[in-house]
Amino acid sequence: MNSGDTAWVITSTALVLLMTIPGLAFFYGGLVRRKNVLSILMQCFIIMCIISLQWVLFGYSLAFGPSFHGIIGNFDWAGLKGVGAAPNAAYAATIPHSVFMIFQCMFAVITPALIIGAFAERMKFSAFLIFTILWATFVYNPIAHWVWGTGGWLRNLGVLDFAGGVVVHTSSGISALVIALLLGKREGYKRQPFRPHNLPFTVLGAALLWFGWFGFNAGSALAADGIAANAFIATHVAAAAAGLTWALVEWKQNGAPTILGVCTGAVAGLATITPVCGFVNPMNAIFIGALAAVFCYIAIAVIKTKLGYDDALDAFGVHGVGGIWGTIAVGLFAEKAVNATGANGLFFGDTYQLLVQLMMVVVVSAFVAVMTWILFKVVDAAIGMRVEEEQEFIGLDLTQQSEAAYTVIE
């Protein structure tokens, strides 16, 4: 056991909490109309409550517990049975097993929270709660097991996902796209203006995400060491390159750089560098981040507009596209000179890693799409996923929560 490693991972755990609340909550909350801002904050906050409990009760055991044929963990660690101060060497030899568990808890929390961006401003709160618990159990827990769990079948094939490019970002992004298609557009989409009601909130949220992401990525080294330092630096420069690139692209395309663009680009860069930050040198991280901004910009400003689906806050366009590009980038830019426990990508002489990364993206995306479709249909048939049109016009804050964010008259 190492006290430095333990201290860093505990600290990182708190940093990752900060990403969901208030980071993501305000990033998304500022982008919706004023009548729906509390619904976003509520969804992010309540996810912290329910998924944390799901995680310690049985989610952690399903994701990381003793493997059932590489598909899913069993219930041996349900209720944290046997998950205590003694390290689990298969996951992290120098920190308490319980610290690894609670660090991973924050990842399980933020992943379904990212999907909120797709169904913002029109999802029924009760349906959202049930869907989220089902999604965590039947989508997140298995995927985390495949990629990260001891005995997980993708892990056994040698896939690399340093901090969750597939497990967190691709899974939530693909799910977001499926939900946006199934749920349909917000009333008035493309016929009336949809302006972000408070961009300063969004900027604040993006900045908190950037800050918290150091815990997400550098904490995923599970040690206070050189790999953590590399992940920290790669994360930072990828976000910087992506934020700048987005601003330059829209300056050229639209005649003005926007703060929303810089923030969106930075978050896209952070999502993209997540799977690869512990395996690449910082110069390649800059390149990966810059391309992340270009790909995500095309997905959001060109492709989404052409296809006409209403991924309200671009959960797919940022996290799905970024997560997939980052996961593929592992197969291109990873080098053993940076991380001896990693692999060499295509540009360092090995094609196997690229192939296995591509296979992982395809398999996980297909699984997520099918499972999301099934869970959506089940909940929709049971209680209905979408609020009534009248409630949508009035807003989710008043109709789902009986409260209002702002007073006009005291």
Added chain:
Amino acid sequence: MKLIIAIIQPHKLEAVKKALEDVDVNLMTVTNVLGQGRQKGYTEIYRGAKEAGGLLSKVRLDIAVNEGFVEQTITAINKGARTGDVGDGKIFIVDLHECIRISSGERGGNAIG
């Protein structure tokens, strides 16, 4: 009695207020409003999506005056608010049937000033 409604550029409020005080018109109600005139609104861009028709910020003054103060009020507003470009705003004047000071119950011309 007349009610003078002036829509002006927000950054001209201080100049208009000063000009009105110089001619002894001190009572007014000021509100932030949105609007568009001949110059139309702004186009905003969010993640590449253009949202046209955004309205411009203006300031609205509501000033109730007795007949003898109408012309000097108009002159003062023009003096404070005019740049000569489109977007300077407009002044509307309507007849005012009654005016009541709530604290004293006074009515009419005595209640205005």
